Amino acid sequence: MAAVVYFLCALTCATCFVLLFRSWRASGLRLLFWSALCFAGMTINNVLLVLDKLFVERDLGLPRLLMGLSALLLLLYGLVWEEE
Numbered sequence: 001m002a003a004v005v006y007f008l009c010a011l012t013c014a015t016c017f018v019l020l021f022r023s024w025r026a027s028g029l030r031l032l033f034w035s036a037l038c039f040a041g042m043t044i045n046n047v048l049l050v051l052d053k054l055f056v057e058r059d060l061g062l063p064r065l066l067m068g069l070s071a072l073l074l075l076l077y078g079l080v081w082e083e084e
Contacts, residue, residue, distance in 0.1 A: 003054055010046035013039050034078020041071025 017039035024032035045067040052060035 003050075006046065006050045006053060010043060010050055013043040013046050017043055030082045031078055034075055034082065037078075038071045038075035041067055041074060045071060 017036055020032050020036035020039055023029075024036055045064055048060050048064045048067060052064065
């Protein structure tokens, strides 16, 4: 059951990334771009979680934390320093 939840979380983040990226391409709003990059990072984070919990015997906790932090820092940069 946990595998299904991990997979659905990764699929949801990937879907959000695709939708935000398509909206950014259509409108050109920079905040959509930074949000799409954040969700791309969260997708990678969730894929690492699936690999960590289900397939790989090594602990991928540190790479997952670093990926999540970098994704949130991208969004923070877009929120604070981008001007409209």
